[in-house]
Amino acid sequence: MLRIITCFKWVIDQADIKTSPGSRELLLDRASYRISDYDRFAIEEAVSLQEQHGGSTAAITVGSPAARKSLKDVLSRGPEKAYFVNDPSFDTLEPSQTASILASAIRSQLEYDLIICGEGSGDLYAQQVGPRLAEALNIPMTTCVSKLTVYGTQIIAERKLDDGIEVVAIPLPALVTVLPEINTPRIPGLKDTLAASKKPVVDIKATDLGQSFEPCLQTITILASSMERNGVKFSADGADIRKFVEVILKTGNIS
């Protein structure tokens, strides 16, 4: 029986990020949140492996209590149980802390054969939590997985690297981080959403973990990145296209 854990993050929707006029300050109060795009592939991979091999899939997230909204969403995507590691201080974690918290929660409460993480989180995109979690749990791991097969007590993973594909065999228990091309996440229907509200959620509080998690990285500022450009628009009629060509040739250094 294959026991799978999938790790996901509840992140600000990019589209809602606004800056205050005339400054680089970010206005995030009104932003909505969603399951990080890349984690949807990790969730789908876990659920479809479970469908093939039997066993179980649990989803786990670390966040502030506000991330509770993510649980119904994640459960509607197929996992049968969710673990919610939460504390008001857990919304500004850096990757080493997130990985330690996940490791601590998993060690104390979950049994597993395979842990699946996304390529990177939609907000920080540090691509660290998966590898660090594997190190903290002292299990073998690999990243950039574009195809995953389970054979008994080992997995075969195709990794997409800069110079080609590398196929690796890893004994379980193991951790992988997966790329978007690994699958096409299903879209939950009404039935899935209804089923989700009946699935169990395990609450894990910071105090349950019996240790503190100090940051290794300190954020000094987060400011909007400015990209000021001319912003001149032309229409698609012949005269305008000719003007466009003239400007490009003049300023663009083409000969």
Place this chain on the structure above:
Amino acid sequence: MAGVWILADNRDRTLELLNVAAGLAEKLDTKVAAFLWNDSQLAEDYIAHGADEVLILPSLEEDQPLEAYIPTIVEEALRQDPDIFLVAATARGKEMAARIAGRLNTGLCSGCTALQFDETGKKLIMERLVFGGAAVQTVTCLTRPQMATIAPRTFAPAVPLGDRTGQVRELAAGLPGLVRIVDRKPKAKQSGDVSDAKVLICVGRGLEKEEDLALVRELANVLGGELACTRPIAEELHWLPEETYIGLSGQKVKPDIYIGVGISGQIQHVTGIRDARLICAINRDENAAIFEVSDYGIVGDLYSVLPELTREFKRALGAGKE
């Protein structure tokens, strides 16, 4: 002990990191050490380009991936206690850096885009992009070594510094790891490289079908440019090779001219063209985000605009030559 360490998959990436490391080491009054494997010939080359010490990693068993070096590197780091450890942000480099940082219990600035010392001259202030590139996060590392991964081509390669001497030291082999390679499929070399093209014509999902790439290719030919694309074109539709997609998780490019065709301009893509000299866009939606980050845009259907644009460029360039 101390030092600025660098680790990169290949020579090009190593030279870029040597360039950064040399500047940092000078300010700290310490040495630069570079890791090397497979090709000990390069040791002298790295020394000529600024390394004071080259640490040679022993060759691996046939079925061992590069990540099998992690225990050896970590052990050495525990012994030598470097001040700073920079790793090239390639697919492997990112995994190796995160796992090394995990074992050393230290902070890692992923995808660092700029770094400098603070007023104490010891602590690095490092910048990286967050929210898909919409914001810049500035971080410092509270632990040792201060680690960062640096995306390919973020910095210029080091130049040879003439007569330099350095040490070459071989490290002891570690035990084989649990991850075993069972097959390798090297990628065929692609012609044309978007990373140093002067002119890039970049296509997005506005294109309806693969055959229509011909329209875009024609414009590229007239301008002497290369074809590039957004992530979905490469990763989902597979119309163009993966190394031609631009953005946060793809290539970062610095062409003289970028022309985006049928691209919405979402931040994860736009992040990759931040350093283009001139950004142009063609999109039928006048409110498309790409126009907000463009110098010049054409609002219109690419299927009517492209042929006309190609014709006009051809005419103008032809006229200029006569």
